Amino acid sequence: xxxxxxxxxxxxxxxxxxxxxxxxxxxxxxxxxxxxxxxxxxxxxxxxxxxxxxxxxxxxxxxxxxxxxxxxxxxxxxxxxxxxxxxxxxxxxxxxxxxxxxxxxxxxxxxxxxxxxxxxxxxxxxxxxxxxxxxxxxxxxxxxxxxxxxxxxxxxxxxxxxxxxxxxxxxxxxxxxxxxxxxxxxxxxxxxxxxxxxxxxxxxxxxxxxxxxxxxxxxxxxxxxxxxxxxxxxxxxxxxxxxxxxxxxxxxxxxxxxxxxxxxxxxxxxxxxxxxxxxxxxxxxxxxxxxxxxxxxxxxxxxxxxxxxxxxxxxxxxxxxxxxxxxxxxxxxxxxx
Ligand SMILES: Nc1ncnc2c1ncn2[C@@H]1O[C@H](COP(=O)(O)OP(=O)(O)O)[C@@H](O)[C@H]1O
Ligand SMILES: [Mg+2]
Numbered sequence: 372x373x374x375x376x377x378x379x380x381x382x383x384x385x386x387x388x389x390x391x392x393x394x395x396x397x398x399x400x401x402x403x404x405x406x407x408x409x410x411x412x413x414x415x416x417x418x419x420x421x422x423x424x425x426x427x428x429x430x431x432x433x434x435x436x437x438x439x440x441x442x443x444x445x446x447x448x449x450x451x452x453x454x455x456x457x458x459x460x461x462x463x464x465x466x467x468x469x470x471x472x473x474x475x476x477x478x479x480x481x482x483x484x485x486x487x488x489x490x491x492x493x494x495x496x497x498x499x500x501x502x503x504x505x506x507x508x509x510x511x512x513x514x515x516x517x518x519x520x521x522x523x524x525x526x527x528x529x530x531x532x533x534x535x536x537x538x539x540x541x542x543x544x545x546x547x548x549x550x551x552x553x554x555x556x557x558x559x560x561x562x563x564x565x566x567x568x569x570x571x572x573x574x575x576x577x578x579x580x581x582x583x584x585x586x587x588x589x590x591x592x593x594x595x596x597x598x599x600x601x602x603x604x605x606x607x608x609x610x611x612x613x614x615x616x617x618x619x620x621x622x623x624x625x626x627x628x629x630x631x632x633x634x635x636x637x638x639x640x641x642x643x644x645x646x647x648x649x650x651x652x653x654x655x656x657x658x659x660x661x662x663x664x665x666x667x668x669x670x671x672x673x674x675x676x677x678x679x680x681x682x683x684x685x686x687x688x689x690x691x692x693x694x695x696x697x698x699x700x701x702x703x704x705x706x707x708x
Contacts, residue, residue, distance in 0.1 A: 379444070380546045380578040381409040381432060386441035388427055388602075401427045403602040404441070407580070408595075409546060412572065414579040416593030416610060418586055418625065423599040425582045429548045432580065433465055434458065446545065463493055466539035470551035472531035476523045482509075482534055483519040489542050504541060511574075512537040512567060529560035533567065540571060550582040565592055586622075587629040590614045595685075598622050601660050604679055608686035618688035620665050620696055659690070666705050667696035 388402040401424045409415040417425050430436040431443060434450060443450050445461055453461065469475050476485050486505045490496060496504060506516055512533040523531060532552065539547050549568070553561040565588070571577055583589050589596055590610060597607040598621060606619040617623040658673040659665070665672065669692060679689040695701055 378410050379408050380411045380446055381407070381415075381580065382444040382447075383407050383428070383432065384442050384444075386428065386431060386443065387439045388424070388431060388436055389439050401602055402431070402438075405599065405602070405604055406441075407597050407604075407607075409578050409580050410594075411545070411578050412576040413594045414572070414581050414592060416581045416583060416589035416596040417599060418583055418589045418596060419599035420584055420625075422601070424602040425584075425599055426550055428599075429467065429550050429580060429582055432546075432548060433467060434462060463542055464545045465548070466542065466544040466546075467548040467550060468532070468535050468539050468552040470555050472528065472535045473523055475535050476531065476538075478523050480522070481519065482514075482521050482523075482526075485523075485534060486519075486538055486541055489538060493542060495542070508537045508541045511540070511571065528556055529563060532556060532560075532564050536564070536567065536571070540575065540577070543575075544577070546578045546580065548580045548582065551584070552581075553588065554583065554585065561588070568592075585629060586614065586625045598625065603660050604687070604689060605661060606688045606690075607679075608683070612683070612686055616697070618682060618686070618693050618697070619661075619690045620667050620692075621661050624664075667692050667701065 384406045386402050386405045387400070389398040390401055391398050405424070405428060407415060407417065407428065417428060419425055427436055431438055432445075438451075445465065448457075448461065450458060450461065480488070483505055486508060487501050490501050490504060495501070505519060509516060509518060514530065514533055514537070518526070518530070518534075523534075526534065535552075552568075553564050556564060568579065569592070572579065581589065581593050593610045595608065596610045596613050598605045598613070598619065600621050605621045606613060606617065608618075613622060614626060617626060658675060659668075659677050662668050662672040671691060675691070677689045677691040679687045681687050682693065690696070
């Protein structure tokens with residue numbers, strides 16, 4: 372790729388995506404002015420509840436969803452300005468791993484064919500070169516060579532996800548979109564796959580966009596994080612800083628929604644989340660989009676959309692009540708009521 376000078380493999384800015392509803396309903400504003408960056412060799416987390424627009428952003432990066440406005444740069448190149456041939460070339464540097472490995476793999480293909488297919492599609496190597504690459508990639512993801520002859524039905528969930536990771540890295544991509552890639556796995560298997568992904572990142576200088584609803588996993592795995600709520604960015608920055616001291620009330624709520632000790636509080640939050648998701652799709656509103664759910668609102672929160680502002684180097688928040696709401700006394704008064 373050209374523009375190797377930039378340290379950013381992905382730079383999306385001000386991306387807006389609308390989905391036209393069938394019939395006469397209003398269009399869904401799935402992404403509303405969203406920006407995100409991924410540095411080479413690093414992991415950016417994209418976190419938020421179901422329906423926030425995370426997968427849509429992943430699909431935008433893969434070139435599968437058209438944007439209404441904004442820009443997406445991969446390795447410095449604006450993908451909307453490329454010729455079809457250059458875009459295809461660029462596409463080879465991008466891969467994705469999804470939540471459900473069974474639906475990502477052809478059930479009638481052996482593992483060998485699932486891994487060979489992306490190479491054949493790109494006309495990479497002759498038969499023996501392909502076989503060698505499949506073998507070395509299987510080894511890289513911790514699978515035995517014999518696995519090449521198996522079909523998906525004969526493999527466990529963790530093994531299947533290793534195969535999906537193998538298929539994603541076999542074309543030597545630079546950026547891999549991991550869309551809830553470990554969300555369906557048992558905790559111990561989840562940890563194994565995350566370790567594998569991290570080792571592969573170190574060995575191959577891979578960059579990851581790690582999409583997840585689980586703040587605990589993001590905290591453990593990502594260098595940087597962007598918090599998305601109903602198509603808008605609430606907060607972003609280095610993961611340690613964001614999780615240790617959330618600057619947005621929504622980030623704090625997400626942290627509390629990861630496994631907590633108080634089952635009653637958790638149940639109440641789940642119910643609130645359900646009520647929320649039943650609301651109509653996101654549309655542009657005057658105030659802060661999170662205000663209806665926020666315990667720390669002031670009247671102006673309902674009138675003006677907060678700008679995403681930089682509160683420390685590389686640290687951004689879209690909350691006009693920051694830092695007041697983080698003050699312990701403010702919180703104590705509000706939360707005991
Ligand atoms: N192809 C589509 N057509 C219409 N609406 C869509 C489509 N894909 C996603 N949406 C809507 O866009 C919003 C964001 O969805 P999505 O990106 O899948 O969220 P997430 O991955 O965070 O759960 C949701 O309201 C969803 O219903
Ligand atoms: Mg999704």
